[in-house]
Amino acid sequence: MRLLFLLFFVPCFLLAQSNRTIAIQQIADLKSGALIVRLKTNDKSVEAYRRNGRNDVADRIIADRKIQNQKIVDAFRSRFDFCKVYFIYASSTNQVLEGTTGLFLNDAMEPDTSIVIKESYFLLAEYGTVTANMRGDEYHYKNVDKTEASSNTTTSSAIFISDTSLTQLKEPFPFYQTVLLENYTKAVDRLNSALHRFYFNRVSNAKPTDKQKK
Numbered sequence: 001m002r003l004l005f006l007l008f009f010v011p012c013f014l015l016a017q018s019n020r021t022i023a024i025q026q027i028a029d030l031k032s033g034a035l036i037v038r039l040k041t042n043d044k045s046v047e048a049y050r051r052n053g054r055n056d057v058a059d060r061i062i063a064d065r066k067i068q069n070q071k072i073v074d075a076f077r078s079r080f081d082f083c084k085v086y087f088i089y090a091s092s093t094n095q096v097l098e099g100t101t102g103l104f105l106n107d108a109m110e111p112d113t114s115i116v117i118k119e120s121y122f123l124l125a126e127y128g129t130v131t132a133n134m135r136g137d138e139y140h141y142k143n144v145d146k147t148e149a150s151s152n153t154t155t156s157s158a159i160f161i162s163d164t165s166l167t168q169l170k171e172p173f174p175f176y177q178t179v180l181l182e183n184y185t186k187a188v189d190r191l192n193s194a195l196h197r198f199y200f201n202r203v204s205n206a207k208p209t210d211k212q213k214k
Contacts, residue, residue, distance in 0.1 A: 023173035024202045026123070031199055033121030034084040035161070036096070037076055039069040039109065040126070041089055066109070068182070072127055072159075073107055075188040082195040086117055090126065097164055123163060127184070129156045130168065130176050159187045174198050 042061050049058040076085050087105040088096050096103050104115035160176035162168050169175035174194035177187040 019170050020172055023170070023198075026169065026173055027195065027199050028203045029121045030083050030123055030195070031203070032083070032119070033123070034086055034117060034119040035080075035082075035125050036086045036088055036117070036122050037072065038088060038090040038093060038124055038126040039072065039105070040128075041065060041091055043091055068127070069109055071182065071184045072188075073105075073109060075184040077107060079185055079189040080192045082192050082199070084119055086115065086122075093124070093166075123161050123169070124166065125159060125161050127157075127159055127179065130158045130160050159184065159191055161191075172198070 042065050046058045046061055049055070049061070073087055076087075087109070088103055089105070092100075092103040101116060102113040103111060104117065106112040106115065157179045158176045159179060160168055161173075162175075174191070174197075177191040177194065179187040
């Protein structure tokens with residue numbers, strides 16, 4: 001029985017330690033790096049409806065998505081200060097990762113060639129479905145170091161952070177916040193506070209700010 005316990009516990013402990021080490025490095029790098037927010041455009045859906053003569057539906061999808069994207073941009077501009085933030089359309093992701101310039105968006109969601117990323121390290125953020133390792137009871141779950149990754153969907157409405165391979169980060173990195181009733185501002189504010197708090201607790205010896213105390 002003891003052997004079975006050790007065979008189960010030791011790998012889990014080592015995995016948790018590895019995840020913790022990686023998360024600490026990621027938060028330290030992000031603090032001096034940047035977050036690139038990917039805004040979705042539903043291009044495939046729009047094209048499909050136009051091919052079928054449903055321009056009215058296609059136009060409505062475009063309009064609704066533009067409103068949602070603008071809310072996300074405004075939320076990050078007003079509530080996020082953990083690191084530098086840039087915006088791109090999701091369809092431009094590969095080009096941006098390959099170093100193509102002129103694809104970053106201004107606050108009106110228009111390509112602006114004057115916007116150039118200066119940071120060498122960055123992570124990606126977006127609105128969508130969390131399928132990584134977070135429990136369903138959101139950000140109040142305290143035993144984050146004891147959970148393991150899974151492919152199960154935990155929430156379909158969240159702002160989450162991924163690496164440059166578009167793989168969602170793992171706990172204990174505070175990689176997501178649930179969006180309730182399209183309140184992106186509150187979700188981004190909580191994400192920002194969680195990042196500040198995690199950085200302070202694991203990396204910084206500075207005096208905690210109000211965001212870190214939340």
